[in-house]
Amino acid sequence: MMQIQNQIMNSKQKYLLYSIVFISLVVNSCHTPKSTQAEESISKLEKNMSANGNSISMKVKKGVAHNHPSFAIWVEDLSGKHLQTLYVTSFIATGVYKHGDKSGNKWKPGEVRRPASLPYWAHKRGIKAADGLYIPSAAQPIPDAYSGATPSGSFELKLKSDNALSLPVKILLEVNQPWDWNEYWTNNKYPDDIDYKTSCQPSLVYEALIQDLGKLTPLSLVGHSHYSGKDGSLNSDLQSITTAKQIFDDILVIFE
Secondary structure, X not given: OHHHHXXXXXXXXXXXXXXXXXXXXXXXXXXXXXXXXXXXXXXXXXXXXXXXXXXXXXXXXXXXXXXXXXXXXXEEOOOOOEEEEEEEEHHHHHOEXXXXXXXXXXXXXXXXXXXXXXXXXXXXXXXXXXXOOOOOOOOOOOOHHHEEOOOOOOEEEEEEOXXXXXXXXXXXXXXXXXXXXXXXXOOOOOOOOHHHHOOEOOOEEEEEEEOOOOXXXXXXXEEEEXXXXXXXXXXXOOOOOOHHHHOEEEXXXXXX
């Protein structure tokens, strides 16, 4: 009788142990570390890989305010002269937006002019369209070798410059996300400026000085562009900027 009771107790203890282990596994699987989740969501893109210049790798970690922003990446010399555009998101590059044409009461892809999107890069690039704007148009798009879709989250970009760059150079990234109003950049701040209303908080510009090959370098926030894209100015006063600073958390680059 005692032997039977011991067997029953052992069975209960094993069942309790198995239950604890199972519950622990379930709980752990439901609480995947954030770093693991971020790694799983990283998009990997390659552009212009057949070129003969420097290999450039960029890692961008999305922030809490990230919501399909537009951005451009380019290289300048130390005097600020634009040397080459490396990457531009496709809506900006082509001037054609997914919801650009509402004829027939239904949104369709169509050409849209949005000079407030990335005006600092656009003016640096210095190519004026027929309508006087510096943003690319459907008639004069950025070639596919330098453009692509907007990544849905964090991403890694592998790029190449057209020709070998003479260091030091600067690499810059300008990013803008529409409809990101805040207490300063409000919907009625410039009520008659349609271009402003497509941008809200102005685009932000990040920059890094590249002096050595093989060195991982962070890009730092240096200013914001003109709120409606009227010129290519850069304003270093960022006190009015809030959530736009949280579109990207980290931007790292390495030249080879």
